[in-house]
Amino acid sequence: MNKIVYFDNAATSYPKPEEVYRAVDHFQREIGASPGRSAHRLAVAAGRVVLDARERLARLFGVGNSSRVVLTPNCTEALNLAIKGSLRAGDHVVCSSVEHNSVMRPLRRLAADGVVELTVVPCSPEGRLSPAVVQKQLRPNTRLVVVTQASNVLGTIQPVAEIGKITRKRGILLLVDAAQSAGCIPIDLPASGIDLLAFSGHKGLLGPSGTGGLVIGEDVDLLSLKEGGTGSRSQHEIQPLHLPDRYESGTLNGPGIAGLSAALAWLEAQGVAALMRRLRELTAALLGELAAVPGVTVYGPRDPKKQTAVVSFTMAGKDVAAVAATLDQRFGILTRAGLHCAPSAHKTIGTLRRTGGTVRASLGPFNTTEQVRYFGACLRQLSGK
Numbered sequence: 001m002n003k004i005v006y007f008d009n010a011a012t013s014y015p016k017p018e019e020v021y022r023a024v025d026h027f028q029r030e031i032g033a034s035p036g037r038s039a040h041r042l043a044v045a046a047g048r049v050v051l052d053a054r055e056r057l058a059r060l061f062g063v064g065n066s067s068r069v070v071l072t073p074n075c076t077e078a079l080n081l082a083i084k085g086s087l088r089a090g091d092h093v094v095c096s097s098v099e100h101n102s103v104m105r106p107l108r109r110l111a112a113d114g115v116v117e118l119t120v121v122p123c124s125p126e127g128r129l130s131p132a133v134v135q136k137q138l139r140p141n142t143r144l145v146v147v148t149q150a151s152n153v154l155g156t157i158q159p160v161a162e163i164g165k166i167t168r169k170r171g172i173l174l175l176v177d178a179a180q181s182a183g184c185i186p187i188d189l190p191a192s193g194i195d196l197l198a199f200s201g202h203k204g205l206l207g208p209s210g211t212g213g214l215v216i217g218e219d220v221d222l223l224s225l226k227e228g229g230t231g232s233r234s235q236h237e238i239q240p241l242h243l244p245d246r247y248e249s250g251t252l253n254g255p256g257i258a259g260l261s262a263a264l265a266w267l268e269a270q271g272v273a274a275l276m277r278r279l280r281e282l283t284a285a286l287l288g289e290l291a292a293v294p295g296v297t298v299y300g301p302r303d304p305k306k307q308t309a310v311v312s313f314t315m316a317g318k319d320v321a322a323v324a325a326t327l328d329q330r331f332g333i334l335t336r337a338g339l340h341c342a343p344s345a346h347k348t349i350g351t352l353r354r355t356g357g358t359v360r361a362s363l364g365p366f367n368t369t370e371q372v373r374y375f376g377a378c379l380r381q382l383s384g385k
Ligand SMILES: Cc1ncc(COP(=O)(O)O)c(C=O)c1O
Pocket: 010, 011, 073, 074, 075, 076, 077, 100, 102, 148, 150, 151, 152, 177, 179, 180, 199, 200, 201, 212
């Protein structure tokens, strides 16, 4: 058993495949140049690395045109670009009650400024969003529906394709927050009616921190959030309109993108569907362990087929932060306690004020059944029963 048991993969995945560390190091030492800026051999090599990553991402999400994949420093920036780039004064927007603050805060800000009207659709106690309820909330001026594909608190997987059918029929944009689903479950943009897909590169995709992106559907036109140098059409003082340059001003994170590309190659070799099956087995084992601990309440679907490998729980009579701290200090198990930047999700399941959140265990492809069993044994010891 390793000394550290890392169960915080929903925040960022760790460890990464060995190839990721090697690709970052190789980029830093052997390439180093800025992609898309100069014409010398190292700049060309850096540009090739970025293009490879973009093409792998397009393949992963079933997108034909890789220039529609815009690289960002994280999922938060991608969500802000999608939300602020698409909404105009007088628009109505719908989201679920389990959204992360990366969705909730930009929407609340636009609503508070009087730019848009916002409807937050309540999810079930397991965190599920009903497509029929979403449909009932649509108005003639609804421009955008935002849904997190997998909750970062409960793991609940939303019926995105069903919602996509509804939004497509009404000509409404569907933005999916894939921070917790990309790399964990197969995603096919066109088949699911998704217009905009925001993702983190550093979670389930197993890339380095500082990576993420937004896939922009063929018919979708967004305003840019930032303008600046792109290395293209430099004679113009006006931002170029072609993608991805329109949304990628400023020097890209070359080493991070090199690492992300290596992670994507690793994911392709393993197959996301195979990894999902492995994570389901681990999730089943984790749910089994938690069920055997006296005083533990588990939130969410409690079904590995209906959730990702993210499980939230509380222990009767114990403070969530104290549980996480003890797991770390006494047992070397790293979890996260609190609201996980999603207070509305905790309101939905009744853990906002009552318990101050939950303890969240989130698994990745490098966790083992042995670690999950050890976690269960430590919790049983903690419960004192
Ligand atoms: C559901 C969800 N959306 C968005 C984000 C933001 O991702 P990033 O840290 O890459 O900006 C997170 C991160 O935890 C998340 O879990």
